[in-house]
Amino acid sequence: EVQLVQSGAEVKKPGESLKISCRGSGYKFTSYYIGWVRQMPGKGLEWMGIIYPGDSDTRYSPSFQGQVTISADKSSSTAYLQWSSLRASDTALYYCARRGPYYYDNSVYFVFDIWGQGTMVTVSS
Amino acid sequence: DIQLTQSPSFLSASVGDRVTITCRASQGISSNLAWYQQEPGKAPKLLIYAASTLQSGVPSRFSGSGSGTEFTLTVSSLEPEDFATYYCHQLNSFLLTFGGGTKVEIK
Numbered sequence: 001e002v003q004l005v006q007s008g009a010e011v012k013k014p015g016e017s018l019k020i021s022c023r024g025s026g027y028k029f030t031s032y033y034i035g036w037v038r039q040m041p042g043k044g045l046e047w048m049g050i051i052y053p054g055d056s057d058t059r060y061s062p063s064f065q066g067q068v069t070i071s072a073d074k075s076s077s078t079a080y081l082q083w084s085s086l087r088a089s090d091t092a093l094y095y096c097a098r099r100g101p102y103y104y105d106n107s108v109y110f111v112f113d114i115w116g117q118g119t120m121v122t123v124s125s
Numbered sequence: 126d127i128q129l130t131q132s133p134s135f136l137s138a139s140v141g142d143r144v145t146i147t148c149r150a151s152q153g154i155s156s157n158l159a160w161y162q163q164e165p166g167k168a169p170k171l172l173i174y175a176a177s178t179l180q181s182g183v184p185s186r187f188s189g190s191g192s193g194t195e196f197t198l199t200v201s202s203l204e205p206e207d208f209a210t211y212y213c214h215q216l217n218s219f220l221l222t223f224g225g226g227t228k229v230e231i232k
Binding site: 035037044045047050059061062079080095097102106107109110111112113115116118121 | 134170175214224225
């Protein structure tokens with residue numbers, strides 16, 4: 001079964017660092033981009049960034065560039081999202097998602113087809 | 126960035142109703158659009174890609190249309206399990222974006 005399993009909920013204080021994980025299984029981890037998506041309480045989906053574990057090519061949304069770091073470890077089929085100094089405004093549910101290729105009418109479309117269960121991050125003093 | 130504007134943001138409907146959600150892109154994105162459904166407390170689920178192609182396993186009461194800057198998601202006859210939030214998502218580049226979402230609630 002193709003799946004992404006994320007690490008558990010975290011409660012942190014402002015200024016602390018954090019690294020959450022997303023482990024892929026059931027497919028070739030190095031051949032698909034993994035993206036991270038934020039969902040603040042009661043709000044919509046925000047794309048944060050994406051990484052290709054095969055060569056660590058990483059792209060960030062301008063809104064999150066410099067605020068977080070995305071990385072991946074091929075040996076453990078795990079992608080990571082980390083913060084060096086958390087803020088209360090980082091309180092949110094974070095999803096990882098696999099970006100898979102889908103073909104239609106001689107074109108390829110890369111969509112988030114497999115999602116992790118989400119990791120809730122709470123930052124409070 | 127390409128902005129996606131969904132309307133309405135909230136929709137109240139009854140089981141059996143036909144509902145349509147619109148997603149407008151700030152610039153042309155051809156057919157590089159997907160739709161997702163998110164039930165409360167769950168991760169999003171892919172419904173449609175390439176603007177109109179149904180993901181495997183998605184009921185045929187869901188359909189998508191559009192190209193360029195205007196897209197629609199239609200549910201032909203709402204079932205109880207369809208009451209959820211729907212998001213459009215543009216795939217046109219590595220600067221990916223989601224629409225603001227449309228919450229479909231039971232009237």
